[in-house]
Amino acid sequence: QSVLTQPPSASGTPGQRVTISCSGSSSNIGSNSVNWYQHLPGTAPKLLIYTNNQRPSGVPDRFSGSKSGTSASLAISGLQSEDEADYYCAAWDDSLNGPNWVFGGGTKLAVL
Amino acid sequence: EVQLVESGGGLVQPGGSLRLSCAASGFTFSSYSMSWVRQAPGKGLEWVSHISSSSSTIYYADSVKGRFTISRDNAKNSLYLQMNSLRDEDTAVYYCARWDSRGYDCWGQGTLVTVSS
Numbered sequence: 491q492s493v494l495t496q497p498p499s500a501s502g503t504p505g506q507r508v509t510i511s512c513s514g515s516s517s518n519i520g521s522n523s524v525n526w527y528q529h530l531p532g533t534a535p536k537l538l539i540y541t542n543n544q545r546p547s548g549v550p551d552r553f554s555g556s557k558s559g560t561s562a563s564l565a566i567s568g569l570q571s572e573d574e575a576d577y578y579c580a581a582w583d584d585s586l587n588g589p590n591w592v593f594g595g596g597t598k599l600a601v602l
Numbered sequence: 603e604v605q606l607v608e609s610g611g612g613l614v615q616p617g618g619s620l621r622l623s624c625a626a627s628g629f630t631f632s633s634y635s636m637s638w639v640r641q642a643p644g645k646g647l648e649w650v651s652h653i654s655s656s657s658s659t660i661y662y663a664d665s666v667k668g669r670f671t672i673s674r675d676n677a678k679n680s681l682y683l684q685m686n687s688l689r690d691e692d693t694a695v696y697y698c699a700r701w702d703s704r705g706y707d708c709w710g711q712g713t714l715v716t717v718s719s
Contacts, residue, residue: 492646525705527647534697534711535639535647540704578647580705589661591637596646 493518494579494594501600507567510597512579514560518592522582524562526555529576529596538577539564566599574601604628604708606698611713618688618717624681624698624710632676635659635701638683640694641712648694651683652701666692688717 495513502508514520526539537546539555542562554565562579579594610622622638638650651672652661660672671684681698693716699706 527706529647534709535699535706536709537705537707540707544704546704546707576646580647580649587664590663591649591652591661593639593647593649 492595493583493590493592494581496577496579496594496597498595499598499600501602502566502569503602504569504571506569507565508569508599510564510566510577510579510599512562512564512594514562514581514583514592516560517585518560518581518583519557519562520560521584524555524557525580526553526562526564527578527580527593529578531576535578569601571601574599604700606700606708606710608696608698608710608713611696611715613716613718614688615719616689616717619684619686620688620715622683622685622696622698622713622715624683626679626681626700629700629708631674631679632656636674636681637699637701637706638672638681639697639699639706639709640692640715641697642691642694645694650696653681685715688715690717693717 523541527535528538529535542557543555576596583590583592605627607625635654637652653672669687673682695712697712700708
């Protein structure tokens with residue numbers, strides 16, 4: 491059971507807009523920034539969004555992030571076949587046992 | 603080009619030990635915090651451990667605390683993960699990742715650790 495909760499799957503057709511949610515708590519999303527990662531199996535994960543809504547250079551502006559309270563979301567507009575991948579939200583969690591970096595369980599995006 | 607290359611994975615029996623290495627190149631290794639992240643078969647990403655640039659701050663996931671030790675050698679541009687008392691549930695692809703203020707911005711391709719008798 492992941493500390494951050496994501497839907498296990500999402501889907502859309504080319505050109506559509508898809509949103510992936512990420513729910514946490516006051517000890518993680520509620521008090522820290524959220525990152526999003528894109529992961530194609532067998533490859534290195536890729537930083538997609540940092541500090542809730544910032545894109546690293548090279549990431550298309552079709553990808554956008556937002557955060558409100560203890561939840562965050564990733565939106566992908568103009569869906570393309572190459573967007574088919576696993577997406578993870580992540581944040582620092584200020585637990586009683588010490589800081590932990592926590593990932594969501596991941597959302598598998600299918601482009602139909 | 604920024605590059606991280608993991609090595610040291612393999613098959614080990616439950617209760618055994620393994621040492622993973624991550625060779626960094628293309629950037630000033632000593633300026634960055636580093637981490638290990640793993641992915642078990644059919645599962646999601648799981649953060650394992652984090653070490654600051656000078657090794658002064660180290661964090662572990664509860665699942666590996668007391669069994670795994672993260673370390674680094676800035677002179678050799680290398681990150682390590684000593685894994686002891688390995689369990690079946692430690693079977694995973696282990697990635698090393700570079701941390702900057704934005705997040706884990708660079709990752710290796712991973713090395714597979716299989717714990718099985």
